[in-house]
Amino acid sequence: MGPGPSDVSPRVLAALARPTIGHLDPLFVSLMDDIKLLLQYAFQTKNELTLPVSAPGSAGMEACFVNLLSPGDTAIVCQNGVFGGRMRENVERCGATAIMVEDEWGSPVDPEKVQKALRDHPQASVLAFVHAETSTGTRSDAATLCKLAKEHDALVIMDTVTSLGGIELKVDEWGADAVYSGSQKCLSCVPGISPVTFSPKAVERIQARTHKVQSWFLDMQLVMGYWGGSSKRAYHHTAPVNAMYALHETLVMLEEEGLENAIARHHRNHLALVAGLEAMGLSMAVDEAWRLPQLNLVCIPEGVDDAAVRTRLLRDFDLEIGAGLGALAGKTWRIGLMGHASRERNVILCLNALETALHAEGHNVESGAALRAAEDFYKSTSN
């Protein structure tokens, strides 16, 4: 129950362990077609260029930047946590200039600041932001940010590593152009794969490039030859065949549950957790409107030793929760309820374990209040 990797279901692990076949085997090629369709569903997009990059989310991020930026370009980059900073690194390593829009960690990206930056830098060809900041459990208003970018004719690069499959994400409706995610958060697949999707406008810009993409491995023009729509697949690299079995199974499970039901499940378990935490006297660090249901930033009560509590949880309950990062380190915990891990039994386990650990660390908590609040919530919202 940390910030990911989340629990992987036995069904996905079983798919992962199927015998390895060739990356150009007709059976594997048809699995690739399925994965593409299922990813389009998950991203809510019709983008033809939708595929899993054969590497972790950081490589998916890099794929978006190196394909859309050339030396001399300008990108507006929003930072309200760790991953905005990584975006800046990517922009600068492309030989482009990053105009930073900074917000407090734990607050959403401020659309007014973005509006101003777009006005002040009309040459900016890209607006980049993180939809769901894994480092702070904060959502930003992606629809509004995409709209602003469109008005200023900038393409949108959007980080959805933690949002995909956990909260509403509408790539086509919002008009995001290059979107990357990870396999190991709300999809609950094994880590190591980064689903990406590029809009027709992004593809157009890639095809119009005069400067070769600086990464051979992540050059979408080459990757398209293997993952593209044509019946003839050109060898580019050897796909991580077994990880693709797992991703496929994960996406089939998402389709079986239904995207809206999965999002509702994440929301419901989040509310139960919050009810329990508040009954325990703890408070949430992020404003209610911007909280991520899949990643809960909780204030550590005054006088409680952050690391001691986390060590107890791991040692006595086999339960991992995340530490705060940056200015939030030592002041907050990050409790994940992602994908397969977003379940009633995990909420109950976490509340119970946390109450015990806080007691043991000398922090006074009303016994059983948290569990009662969560269980009452579940009862009041059961079908």
Next chain:
Amino acid sequence: MGPGPSDVSPRVLAALARPTIGHLDPLFVSLMDDIKLLLQYAFQTKNELTLPVSAPGSAGMEACFVNLLSPGDTAIVCQNGVFGGRMRENVERCGATAIMVEDEWGSPVDPEKVQKALRDHPQASVLAFVHAETSTGTRSDAATLCKLAKEHDALVIMDTVTSLGGIELKVDEWGADAVYSGSQKCLSCVPGISPVTFSPKAVERIQARTHKVQSWFLDMQLVMGYWGGSSKRAYHHTAPVNAMYALHETLVMLEEEGLENAIARHHRNHLALVAGLEAMGLSMAVDEAWRLPQLNLVCIPEGVDDAAVRTRLLRDFDLEIGAGLGALAGKTWRIGLMGHASRERNVILCLNALETALHAEGHNVESGAALRAAEDFYKSTSN
């Protein structure tokens, strides 16, 4: 029995499917330490910077080039198959100049040409070559090429994707500086991971860089913070945890067998296959001195339909062999005997299946001659 991915043993698949834990979990960190030691054994190196890149071999290749080259540098690149061409792409995308040394596909890299190129281009800071060309089944004389580079003060980037674990590979003794491999050839792990190792001289050059590595994901200064020797691991990206379980198991199996025994096994099964193929009247396309035991380039007999035979093998025997590439397409097959697939039963299966398919395609082959030759070879060389 194609050019990879090779068969993965059930033991490795079982390891792959173990429950996913966090990439900073103390248990996972100790697995990382083990992997590093085992990779040092496989590469025959004491290099501190030895680790698995969390992406396929092409990303391992890119990691070597982007870390050692800066814009304006010159690299001598040897090409005698597909992968030398990919190296050139990498050099040029780093803003560096590639001086090409070309040899026939199916011949080894010619050290005299390399010597001349090093003399003619004293500014070259890197010599890059492929130890074992997957596209042609050809070995090059890595020890000699490394020696030449040293004499001209160039660092060596060496592709060992197909050689690691299959033929002699002595990183330290030869003095190669940046070496990458793949998980899915003679290690018989699942595809998607690229073991790399960097010499102290390579690390020195990386640390002396004034131009940031163009890839954030592959920047070894950052990756070192996670995989480095220090007890405190800094988060860089989420490691593909399950693939690491599989890689670990693969490397434990290699250590159990012993590197020299694994190499001897590859050699013995290769000789049995060649005995059978020659008894069938087929001939090998690569000169005996430079043949890879793990990837056998076989001449297709006059008048035999390449694709028809391969289709029969796949359909009737569930057996995949590789097609020839480039100028060798339609003229050769590539038969892999890699890692877990380098076994007597596979040699027998392949010879039997090939004989049947050639018969069916109207090519006259003496019945049973191939099997007798291979079995005689195995008997004459058994302990």
